[in-house]
Amino acid sequence: MLISPPFLPQHDATDPDDNYLPTAMRNQGFGEGAFPLARHMTWHGGLHLTAPRIDGNGHQPVRAIADGTVAYVRQPKKKPDSQETMDADPLGYNGWCDSGCVIIKHATEIGEGISVTYFSITLHLKKIAAGVDPDKPIYRKDELGEAGSIDGTDHQIHFEIICDDHNLASLVGRSADPLDETQDGRASALFGEVYVHLPAGAVFHAQAPAATATDVPSSLAPLHVSAEDYYIGIRCTHQQGGIELTTYKQDGSIVGSPVQEPGGDYALYERANTLAGAYRTAKAAAIPAASALQQLLRLARVLDPETLNPADAPHWRCVAFPDGQGWVNLHANGVRVFSDADFPPWRGWHVIDDDTHSDSRCHSNKLLELIQQGSDTSRMPAAQAQGTAMSDPATYRLVRAMDRLTDKTVLSRLSYTVCKFTTEWEKASFATRWQWLTTETPADGGPLAGPYLHKQDFPKFQAHGEALCFWEDAKLGIDANHWHFHPTEFIRMFRRCGWLSLNEMIQLFPMTAVRPSKGAWVSEPVIAPVATIENYRVELNKACRRYGIVTPLRMAAFYANAMQETTWFTSIYENNPTARYWPWDGRGFLQLTWPHNYIKYWRYIGNALDENFAETLNTAAKQANTQRSNTPLEAIESQVSATKMKKWRRELGDDTRLDLSTDCACAYWAWTHAAPFADTKPFNILKSITAEDHTQAYVKGRTRLKATVHYYTSTGMGNVAATVNIGHPSTIYKSVNGVVARFQAYNICQALLLDTPNFPNIHGLMNSVPEGYMPRRP
Numbered sequence: 216m217l218i219s220p221p222f223l224p225q226h227d228a229t230d231p232d233d234n235y236l237p238t239a240m241r242n243q244g245f246g247e248g249a250f251p252l253a254r255h256m257t258w259h260g261g262l263h264l265t266a267p268r269i270d271g272n273g274h275q276p277v278r279a280i281a282d283g284t285v286a287y288v289r290q291p292k293k294k295p296d297s298q299e300t301m302d303a304d305p306l307g308y309n310g311w312c313d314s315g316c317v318i319i320k321h322a323t324e325i326g327e328g329i330s331v332t333y334f335s336i337t338l339h340l341k342k343i344a345a346g347v348d349p350d351k352p353i354y355r356k357d358e359l360g361e362a363g364s365i366d367g368t369d370h371q372i373h374f375e376i377i378c379d380d381h382n383l384a385s386l387v388g389r390s391a392d393p394l395d396e397t398q399d400g401r402a403s404a405l406f407g408e409v410y411v412h413l414p415a416g417a418v419f420h421a422q423a424p425a426a427t428a429t430d431v432p433s434s435l436a437p438l439h440v441s442a443e444d445y446y447i448g449i450r451c452t453h454q455q456g457g458i459e460l461t462t463y464k465q466d467g468s469i470v471g472s473p474v475q476e477p478g479g480d481y482a483l484y485e486r487a488n489t490l491a492g493a494y495r496t497a498k499a500a501a502i503p504a505a506s507a508l509q510q511l512l513r514l515a516r517v518l519d520p521e522t523l524n525p526a527d528a529p530h531w532r533c534v535a536f537p538d539g540q541g542w543v544n545l546h547a548n549g550v551r552v553f554s555d556a557d558f559p560p561w562r563g564w565h566v567i568d569d570d571t572h573s574d575s576r577c578h579s580n581k582l583l584e585l586i587q588q589g590s591d592t593s594r595m596p597a598a599q600a601q602g603t604a605m606s607d608p609a610t611y612r613l614v615r616a617m618d619r620l621t622d623k624t625v626l627s628r629l630s631y632t633v634c635k636f637t638t639e640w641e642k643a644s645f646a647t648r649w650q651w652l653t654t655e656t657p658a659d660g661g662p663l664a665g666p667y668l669h670k671q672d673f674p675k676f677q678a679h680g681e682a683l684c685f686w687e688d689a690k691l692g693i694d695a696n697h698w699h700f701h702p703t704e705f706i707r708m709f710r711r712c713g714w715l716s717l718n719e720m721i722q723l724f725p726m727t728a729v730r731p732s733k734g735a736w737v738s739e740p741v742i743a744p745v746a747t748i749e750n751y752r753v754e755l756n757k758a759c760r761r762y763g764i765v766t767p768l769r770m771a772a773f774y775a776n777a778m779q780e781t782t783w784f785t786s787i788y789e790n791n792p793t794a795r796y797w798p799w800d801g802r803g804f805l806q807l808t809w810p811h812n813y814i815k816y817w818r819y820i821g822n823a824l825d826e827n828f829a830e831t832l833n834t835a836a837k838q839a840n841t842q843r844s845n846t847p848l849e850a851i852e853s854q855v856s857a858t859k860m861k862k863w864r865r866e867l868g869d870d871t872r873l874d875l876s877t878d879c880a881c882a883y884w885a886w887t888h889a890a891p892f893a894d895t896k897p898f899n900i901l902k903s904i905t906a907e908d909h910t911q912a913y914v915k916g917r918t919r920l921k922a923t924v925h926y927y928t929s930t931g932m933g934n935v936a937a938t939v940n941i942g943h944p945s946t947i948y949k950s951v952n953g954v955v956a957r958f959q960a961y962n963i964c965q966a967l968l969l970d971t972p973n974f975p976n977i978h979g980l981m982n983s984v985p986e987g988y989m990p991r992r993p
Contacts, residue, residue, distance in 0.1 A: 216323045216712045217282070217355055217719050219970050220703075221337065221374055222275040224267040226970040228768050229896045232707055235970075240374075240703045241265045245621050248365070248373070250701045251582070251634045252620060255667070256613045257575045258636045260699040261336065261375025266362040274370045276344070277359045280335050280706065282718060283321035285351050287689035291315030291340055291363060308679035310367025315340030316685050317347055317359050324716045325709065326404030326556070327753050331378075331385045334691060335702075338373040338640075338683070339363045354722075354992065356970075376700045377638075379693040383566070387558040387633060392566045392581075400553030402518055405760065407555025407711035408450040408562075410463075411515050411545045417441045419541030423531050426493040429544070438541040445470065446561045447534050447545060449515060451763055456481040456891055462535040467561050471535030480763060483512050484885040488819070501525040504821025506882065510761055515545055516552045518761070520874050521820075555711055563631035570636055575648040576613060582632065586616045586625055630701040641695045642684035646677055713765025714756050718993045720748050723774050724783060725963040726989040728956040729904060729924055736904050736955075738924055743991065747784045750870070754877040755804070762881040763890070771964035772893035772935040773884060777804040779957045780939070787876050788868030796836065797845040798852060802868030804880035805939050810836045810848070813864060815886065816879050825858060887938045895931035897965060899974050901986065902926055904955070925986040927974055932961045966990070 220239035241264060247253045248263025266274035292306060292314050301307035306314055317340065322332045341363030347353065365371040384390045388401050396412060419439040424431045448461040458479035462470040479486075487509035494502040501524045510517045511530050517523045530546035558564035570579040577583070619625045637644065652668040668676055686695055715723075724743040729736050759765060764773045781787055781804055789801030789808075796809045807813055810832040817824055831851065838847040855861050866872040867879050884890070904924040930946060936957045937945035948954045962985040965972040974985045984990075 216325045216331075216709050216714055216716065217968065218280050218706055218709050218712075219278070219355060220706055221264065221277050221280055221335075221359075221372070222267050223278055223356065223970050224275060227896060228969050228972070229894070232710055236703055236707055238267065240706070241267065242703070244623070244626055248371075249620070249626060250375075251629060251632060251636075251699060252577055254617075256577050256617050256620075258570075258577055258634070258639065260377065260636075260639060261373055262702050263365055264362075264372050264374050264702075266370040266372070274362060277337055277340065277362055277372055279319055279353045279355055279357045279359055281319075281321045281323065281355050282716075283319040283335075283353055285317065285347055285349050285353050286320040286334065286691055287316065287318040287685065288343060288347060288349050289314060289316040289685055289688070290343060294364075305675070305678040305682040308675055311364050312366060312679075312683060313339045313341045313363025314683060315343050315360060315363060317343060318685075318689055318691065319353060320691070323719070324714055325386070325406075325712050326401070326714055327757065329385050329404050332382050333376055333378040333386065333700075334693075336373075336375045336377065336640075338685075339365050339371055352992070354990070374702050376702050376705045377693075378698050378700075380698070383633065383698045387564070387566065388556060389558075389566060391568060392560070394553075394557060394560055396551055396553075399516065399551050400557035400559075402516075404556040404712075404714075405514065405518075405554045406713055406765065407708065408448045408461075409513075409515050410553045410559060410561070411447040411449070412551040412553065413441065413445045413447060413543065413545070413547075414549050415441050415443050417445065417543055417547070419534075419536050419543045421541060423533070423542045424529075425497075426490050426531065427497050427499055427529070429527050429529050429547075439536045439538065441536065445536070446559070447532070447543075449513075449532075451480040451513070456894065460532060460534045463561050465561055467563050470537055471540065474533050474535055474540060481888065481891055483509050483763075484882075487512060491821075499525075502821070503528050504819070506820045506878070509885075511546060513761070513763060514552075514554075518757070555708060558633070558708070563628060565632045567632050568635040573644075573647055574651050575637075575639065576651065577616075577636075578613075579634070579636075582629070582634065583612060583616050585628055585632070586619050588628070590619055630704050633698055633700055635696065635698050637696045638686055639680075640684045641686040642681045643687065644695070645680050645684060649673075649676070649680065652676070711765075713760065713770065715752070715770075717745075717749055717752060719967075720752055720755075720774075721745060721993045722967050722991050723960070723964050724778060724991055725959050726991055728779075728783075728959050729926075730953065730956060736924070738922075741783050743993075744784050745993075751784070751787075751804075751873055751877060754873040758874070758877040758881040761878070762885055764881060764884065766894075767968035768895075768897070768931075769890060769893045771961055771968050772889065772932055773805075773881075775932065775957055775961035775964050776936060776939045777880060778960045779953045780804065780806045792845075795839050795843050795845050797848065799836070799848060799864070802864070802879070803876045803883070805883045807867065807879055807883060809840075812883070813860075813867070816867075816882055817860075817863060819882055819886075820875075820878075822859070822863060828854065828858065828860075883939070887942065889935045889938050892931045892934035892938065892944060897929040897931060897972065899927035899929050899962070899965075899972070899985075901975050901977070902928055902958075925977070926955055926959045927962050927985060928958055929961065932958065963988075963991075 222239050224239055226235050242262045250259060250262050253259035268274055294311050295301040295304055301311055306312050316338045319335045324330050337359055340360040342361040344358040344360045347359055362370045362372045418437045420435055421438045424435055444465050446463040450459045452459055456478050458476040459473045461473040464470060487505040490508045491505040503523050507517045507521045507523045529544045531542050532545050533540055533542050553559050567579055567581045569581050572578040653666050653670045653673050655666055721743045725741050727738050728741050729738045764770060789806055791800045794800045799810045801808050814829050835847040835851055839845050866875050933946055933948055934944035936951045936954055940951045966984045971983050973981045976982050976986050
């Protein structure tokens with residue numbers, strides 16, 4: 216699932232979302248434009264957002280937050296030229312409101328077998344971009360139009376994200392609170408911070424017990440025994456390669472200071488191998504595979520197809536407790552594991568569906584309790600105590616809660632609620648939902664104050680509201696009473712997902728790529744092999760999740776290299792009998808070659824090897840490399856056939872074990888330390904292959920053409936390409952096979968995965984897409 220804000224000011228890809236999203240989605244907070252409540256405790260399904268300014272002049276356009284299909288378009292009514300005409304128009308009530316509206320239906324995936332559909336609604340558009348038409352596909356970052364006016368304030372939109380009952384369960388993992396903590400959270404959808412639920416009684420130690428120890432010796436006295444449940448959050452800080460461990464209480468408060476493991480993310484492969492070695496040194500009855508231990512360290516559990524042997528292998532980490540820090544087993548009996556994909560309550564998330572009233576105000580006991588949490592509920596604000604409607608206990612409760620909505624802590628708390636209530640955009644129920652305005656006194660009024668809205672003024676208010684309503688016209692196929700998310704927090708959560716749908720993965724492929732051929736450069740069309748992508752997509756996503764290849768920068772570098780290595784996913788097996796390393800030629804999505812790389816991978820996944828024969832293979836490989844002939848390796852192939860190695864080798868490049876051909880690529884990524892280079896900010900430098908040395912390939916009867924091909928190099932990606940292809944980082948790109956095609960693929964991946972990449976054009980000006988960019992539109 217790829218998603219971005221509806222406004223895209225410049226975003227450094229290495230800058231965390233916690234810094235970027237408040238700039239991209241600026242909201243005024245309490246008032247008519249807050250979520251989920253507006254002034255007077257009325258339900259409000261979205262946020263009022265202000266379009267960020269563009270450097271120099273103007274404001275950012277509104278954009279599609281994700282791929283989808285345009286479900287509804289209402290063109291904006293032109294603002295009248297005269298004040299008199301505007302005042303007479305229903306849209307001019309209380310200041311002009313632009314009426315342009317675009318609704319997009321987003322159908323995508325967030326994990327294995329988890330398809331989701333949600334809708335984004337953008338209202339108060341002043342102008343709608345050409346080509347935004349009903350039933351047409353639209354893609355993330357496409358322009359929707361220009362932010363308009365809300366009650367006379369310019370450059371504003373109302374923006375909301377909604378779904379129905381079925382998709383709520385798919386998106387957040389449950390249909391109602393509470394979250395089931397008697398079993399592990401979702402494994403099919405797993406992203407963001409990982410949480411280990413330690414029940415009360417967890418024992419902390421001053422120093423780490425033996426890495427293989429499940430039973431701690433009595434000489435290692437407990438430092439702390441928890442009196443309450445803790446939740447240990449494990450978060451990879453991808454840009455710095457670190458890991459941060461945070462201890463939370465059940466109410467979400469943080470215990471002590473987070474424990475930092477600098478470089479811990481980059482070192483997980485080595486740490487897992489060291490742990491496996493500790494079992495061998497201890498002559499343990501069972502030795503867990505390093506690949507399973509890597510999962511335990513990163514995800515706090517081991518996912519299919521692997522298993523952990525022994526099943527109770529400990530996971531010792533240093534974490535905070537109230538009076539200090541200590542070592543605790545995060546894989547002890549009774550612990551449960553979750554992730555952000557479970558929308559956990561200890562991180563503030565609540566699913567709220569208890570308002571059965573027909574008016575537009577919030578009567579949810581759950582939400583009112585959240586608002587009043589930590590306040591003195593016996594105190595009535597002085598101004599409100601004078602109101603004439605205070606004799607009604609329900610109204611009094613709403614008024615008391617309204618007094619808290621100016622508190623930023625309360626507004627932050629409410630942003631983590633997913634609430635079910637009737638849309639404010641249904642015309643048929645408008646009068647029913649808002650009639651209370653004519654009968655009740657404003658909360659801050661005195662004893663003689665009149666109602667919020669006099670009855671004679673209600674028709675104008677109703678005409679205004681109905682002029683903005685669209686629900687019946689949109690025909691979205693979901694009930695008017697549906698679920699609403701805080702848009703910023705929805706986007707923040709799912710930007711951590713890293714799971715690519717079929718169409719998103721297809722879009723990674725460039726339309727054309729160049730390669731050298733007979734002394735000249737040939738540009739050829741790239742055909743995205745949809746069947747192969749569909750066949751391997753789930754296992755690619757799962758493998759990338761296991762190894763932390765889930766950030767835009769890492770995904771861009773990984774997939775760019777994988778596409779070139781496999782000739783655009785057409786050759787998972789190199790099948791090159793002329794190679795001096797044959798029959799140990801390339802297999803997998805980052806193709807393993809030479810026996811030592813196969814052997815290294817098999818050791819990593821715990822295959823039982825004949826170490827003497829492994830050494831024989833490596834000796835033959837050295838001879839083959841020296842002689843530049845595969846004869847030494849072919850000479851011992853009969854011995855390979857007598858072992859399981861031939862079967863293991865074949866599995867890495869055919870369709871019998873899709874998980875292995877994807878996993879071996881990610882393992883290779885890990886042990887060659889590609890991630891630190893991928894994490895660096897791209898500095899794209901324009902390069903050109905001119906008409907004099909470029910020949911356009913002959914395609915379906917077209918005349919051969921000569922043209923200049925542009926591409927961009929970037930140091931980080933160049934080092935990844937060299938690391939993948941020749942085994943070590945290098946900025947001498949000519950030594951890297953297919954390096955231009957790798958860069959071209961990386962350029963397209965940046966354009967798709969990043970928010971605002973920077974590509975200088977031929978005039979030196981910066982664009983968000985590469986020169987000559989042709990997006991692939993499945």
